[in-house]
Amino acid sequence: MTQQQARERAGPPAAAPSTAAVERHGIDPVPDSERHGSPRSLFWPWAASGLSLLSVAYGVYLMGLGLDPWQTIVTGALGYVLSFLLVGLVSVAGARTGAPTMAIGRACFGTQGNKLPALFSYVSNVGWETVLVALSSLGGSAILARLAPAAFARADGRTPTTTAQALCFAATAVTVVVVGVFGHALIMRVQRFLTAAITVLTVVYMALMADRIDPSALGKGPSAGLGTCVGGVVFAMTLLGLGWVNCGADYSRYLPRTSSGRAITGWTTLGGVLPPLALLVFGVLLNAGDPELAAAAAADPVGALAGALPTWFLVPYLLTAVGGFVSGAIMDIYSSGMAMLALGIPVRRHLAVVVDGVLMAFGGWYVLFVSPSFFATFQAFLSVIGVAMAAWTAVFLVERWRRRHTGFAPTPVRALGGPAVFSLTVATVVGLGLITSGDPHIAKAVGFLLTDSAARGTLGAMNPGVVVALAVAGALYACTAPLADRFAPGGAR
Numbered sequence: 001m002t003q004q005q006a007r008e009r010a011g012p013p014a015a016a017p018s019t020a021a022v023e024r025h026g027i028d029p030v031p032d033s034e035r036h037g038s039p040r041s042l043f044w045p046w047a048a049s050g051l052s053l054l055s056v057a058y059g060v061y062l063m064g065l066g067l068d069p070w071q072t073i074v075t076g077a078l079g080y081v082l083s084f085l086l087v088g089l090v091s092v093a094g095a096r097t098g099a100p101t102m103a104i105g106r107a108c109f110g111t112q113g114n115k116l117p118a119l120f121s122y123v124s125n126v127g128w129e130t131v132l133v134a135l136s137s138l139g140g141s142a143i144l145a146r147l148a149p150a151a152f153a154r155a156d157g158r159t160p161t162t163t164a165q166a167l168c169f170a171a172t173a174v175t176v177v178v179v180g181v182f183g184h185a186l187i188m189r190v191q192r193f194l195t196a197a198i199t200v201l202t203v204v205y206m207a208l209m210a211d212r213i214d215p216s217a218l219g220k221g222p223s224a225g226l227g228t229c230v231g232g233v234v235f236a237m238t239l240l241g242l243g244w245v246n247c248g249a250d251y252s253r254y255l256p257r258t259s260s261g262r263a264i265t266g267w268t269t270l271g272g273v274l275p276p277l278a279l280l281v282f283g284v285l286l287n288a289g290d291p292e293l294a295a296a297a298a299a300d301p302v303g304a305l306a307g308a309l310p311t312w313f314l315v316p317y318l319l320t321a322v323g324g325f326v327s328g329a330i331m332d333i334y335s336s337g338m339a340m341l342a343l344g345i346p347v348r349r350h351l352a353v354v355v356d357g358v359l360m361a362f363g364g365w366y367v368l369f370v371s372p373s374f375f376a377t378f379q380a381f382l383s384v385i386g387v388a389m390a391a392w393t394a395v396f397l398v399e400r401w402r403r404r405h406t407g408f409a410p411t412p413v414r415a416l417g418g419p420a421v422f423s424l425t426v427a428t429v430v431g432l433g434l435i436t437s438g439d440p441h442i443a444k445a446v447g448f449l450l451t452d453s454a455a456r457g458t459l460g461a462m463n464p465g466v467v468v469a470l471a472v473a474g475a476l477y478a479c480t481a482p483l484a485d486r487f488a489p490g491g492a493r
Contacts, residue, residue, distance in 0.1 A: 022183060023185065025349070026338075026341050027099060027342055029097055029098035029099045031098065034254070035098070036255075037256075039263035041255075042255075042264065042271060044271065045331060047195045047271040049191075049244070049327055049331050050271075050272060050274075050328075051194070051202065051327060052324035053279070053302055053305060055279035055283070056286065057297050058240075059286070060283050060294045062280070067224045067228060067229065067232050069284050069288050070218060070219070072280075075236060080236055080280075081273055083236070083237035083238075084272040084273050085241075085269050086393050087247075088267075088268035090246075090393065090397070091268045092261040094249025094250065100249055100342075101248055101335070102118045102121050102339045103342050108396070108419075108481070109416075109417040110415050110420075111414075113420060114342060117246075117388075119339075120388040121342075122339040123385070124243065125247070129176070129332040129356065130363035132325040132332070133172050133173055133329050134169070134364045134368055135302065136172045136302075136325035137165050138302065138368070139318075139325075141161075143306055143321070144164045144168065144318075145158060145160040146306070172322060173361055173364065176329045176333050177357035180333040180334045181350045184254060187331065195275075197319075202320055204316070205320060208308075209286070212286060212289055213288070213290070215285060218288060230464070231463045240273075240276060241272065242390060242393075246393075248268065252264055329360075336352075340355065340356065383466065386466045387431035387435065391427035391431060391470065391472070392473070394473035398474050418484060419484045427476065428469060432448075433448045
């Protein structure tokens with residue numbers, strides 16, 4: 001069927017649904033009669049997801065690997081682009097099928113086998129929801145303590161009270177859950193507004209902080225070796241795109257089936273990379289010009305970065321900080337609800353979002369009031385989840401390539417896709433064996449394929465497990481899937 005024939009068959013694009021109505025579709029494919037919009041619309045949700053002050057801290061984290069300023073910018077840009085290209089490629093499948101990401105995966109993993117990657121996806125999304133809402137609460141309460149110390153600060157006049165943290169957490173969590181419950185149409189509208197508003201406020205913030213950065217420091221500092229640079233690219237991939245790759249089709253599935261795949265990939269990548277890359281460069285400049293402030297921002301990116309601001313900008317700054325975290329958490333909670341449905345749990349989509357919100361609340365409570373060193377495990381969490389998601393991505397994209405002529409229908413044909421599950425499992429185990437962790441507890445469970453000298457040397461600095469998992473899963477599935485098709489009832493596809 002030609003593209004023109006497909007357009008005629010699909011009919012004219014539908015009008016955008018009301019943002020005041022709760023989305024009816026769960027993981028069932030969106031019919032052609034309800035498809036609308038253009039690939040350009042994907043820029044806004046992905047741009048909003050990266051407009052977080054946490055992206056400023058990412059520049060500090062990358063430099064902490066031992067990279068000089070220019071190396072940090074280059075490796076960060078490469079990691080961001082490479083990882084979000086994967087998100088863009090996955091997003092194309094959403095427009096072609098009308099189904100969310102983890103539901104499409106059943107075509108190769110099977111109805112039962114797909115529960116493994118769906119579980120990985122669910123843990124990843126709920127984990128990120130918790131991180132973003134907790135950070136919003138920490139930063140928001142710090143600003144409230146400065147604005148009204150009598151009500152929201154402890155005896156020292158600076159440390160926010162538990163009440164301040166609880167209020168900020170409740171406000172953020174409720175906002176995230178409500179938008180997630182209404183679903184796709186409201187998310188796309190809210191993310192467009194947040195992108196515009198947060199961009200303006202962020203530019204004002206950066207202008208006010210201009211005296212704290214030193215562009216001349218870009219050429220200073222010792223350069224790192226090739227292994228560390230490769231490690232920087234891999235870390236940047238886990239910081240950004242690999243945290244979203246399991247969500248790509250969730251936001252493109254309402255596009256018309258005939259939408260350009262290149263346009264979907266391009267607009268997704270541009271939206272996902274441009275804002276966080278600009279904030280990463282700012283973080284690098286800040287780290288080079290004011291290392292003490294940058295070190296504080298690595299632990300509390302909102303509270304620390306507010307220290308030098310004039311009082312009149314604190315309220316706009318608070319809105320900027322909270323809005324950035326909310327925009328990412330909204331997308332996570334929507335996609336985590338889709339992952340829960342893909343696990344086979346019999347619940348309506350909007351109720352799945354509510355369940356995720358409850359889990360997010362418990363996780364946030366632990367992070368804010370129980371955990372003594374949450375940020376010490378942040379990089380380890382990213383690497384472990386990044387390995388699993390990289391392996392899943394390779395299987396997903398190889399299957400999409402195999403079906404390029406016959407269509408990528410989300411309907412599963414078997415209960416267990418043996419080659420897909422096998423490839424995912426083997427690649428994940430190999431990948432975990434090739435990553436290192438600074439967290440002493442997680443370090444015991446990873447890096448088992450590295451010798452002590454390799455873990456401390458160039459190979460350990462490269463942290464190659466994520467890339468290796470991507471390559472191993474893709475190669476294994478490309479080899480084993482045709483064999484399984486050949487010996488299956490009915491022969492090859």
